[in-house]
Amino acid sequence: MHISDRLSTIKPSLTLSVNTRAMELRAQGVQITSLAVGEPDFPTPKHICDAAKAAIDENFCRYTAVAGIPELRKAVAGYFKQFYDADIAPENTIICAGGKHALFNFIQATVNPGDEVLIPAPYWLSYPPLVTLAGGKPVTVPATSEHGFKVTPAMLEPYRTDKTTLLILNSPSNPSGAVYTADELDALLDWAEAHNVFVLCDEMYDQLVFAPAKMASAIHRFIKKPEGIAILGGMSKSFAMTGWRVGYLVGHPELIKKISSMQGHSTSNICSIAQKAALAALTGPMDCLHTMREAFQRRRDLAMDIIAGWPWAVCPRPDGAFYLFVDVHACYGKEVHNSTEICTKLLEEANVAVVPGAAFGDDNCIRLSYAVADDVLRNALLAMGKVFARLYAQK
Ligand code: PLP
Secondary structure, three states: OOOOHHHHOOOOOOOHHHHHHHHHHHHOOOOOEEOOOOOOOOOOOHHHHHHHHHHHHOOOOOOOOOOOOHHHHHHHHHHHHHHHOOOOOHHHEEEEOOHHHHHHHHHHHHOOOOOEEEEEEOOOOOHHHHHHHOOOEEEEEEOOHHHOOOOOHHHHHHHOOOOEEEEEEEOOOOOOOOOOOHHHHHHHHHHHHHOOOEEEEEOOOOOOEOOOOOOOOOHHHHHHOOOOEEEEEEOOOOOOOHHHOOEEEEOOHHHHHHHHHHHHOOOOOOOHHHHHHHHHHHHOOOHHHHHHHHHHHHHHHHHHHHHOOOOOOEOOOOOEOOEEEEEOHHHOOOOOOOHHHHHHHHHHHHOEEOEEHHHHOOOOEEEEEOOOOHHHHHHHHHHHHHHHHHHHHOO
8 A cells, every 4th residue: 555655754652552451451351540641530611511512503513714713713812811911913823623733733834854843852742753744853852850851951952953943842741740930931932042943832731830830831922022932722631621622823923824724725624613612711711720720739749749758769740730750760670671661560560551751752751640530549659659669679
């Protein structure tokens, strides 16, 4: 069969072997707890679902404008006013089928073959393949647990060449939950500006930052220099709307127009009903954000209390998202030698599914999600702790 050369570069996800093993164990009747999920465990808030039902009843079922219904683009602009006191125009926004689609569009629109794209590791696992698909070269910059999984300009500089055109920043981060402070973000954006490097700031988890930490959005810097920065956001994580597939990109109007033309030849507008749901989310009551954030913060603390008693683990306390990225390489050596093997061991002995850090560019670590009920999280961690303790004692 004829498959394009482009697709030959796309590899199956590293999570696959652990998932396959989890499915085999489930088929044998073993109860597996999954801490591998990348989505909130809360239902989409009722007022958002009601808006979608009303849209169906009103037969809001036709094609819409490709970049999104004008009210929704205005609501995205309004969101930045409400939470960041920043003034942007609807023309700075485009609505895409989830954050992932916004990212795909952005990379297709900005990366030329041979361009080098700086990606701090650990990274969200879709960044490198999407860069490769556009003919670009992903250049990973290690930001290990010692650095709190964050990079500085000094850490980026050795990786910059005359082909470097783009830097992808993600705060709060998936997989580490690390959040850049306003000063740290400013320093990175100053560095990028000085070297004419475009920056994509993935702010998908912007509502999931735990006090006293504060979300530092790049939106103010975007307003000052819209041709050098774009921001990615969406409804999936903050509003518990993963399945609705609504994301957005904030960018220079010229970039947005180009992406809109491309989107017009691929997906066209996203689902009309989902747009009405997103509109209700962005213009409706926001107390649901607080409720979910509070639950995630409580679980983060619960998990960190347990992990603090693990001499084999290094886990900088994350300030956001709903993940822990735990450096467990102190347990490697005899029975397990990398993150995939340790995840398989956790699955078989503790019956807990977590994701190997290798999938995110750091093989010393594992990622676990705390988007599960408190007692499920506690029991899973206690079971994992026993496996780690045994592996650690062997060394
Ligand atoms: N950016 C980050 C950092 C993510 O973790 C995800 C989803 O896991 C996305 C973007 C994409 O989100 P969506 O589900 O809206 O495509």
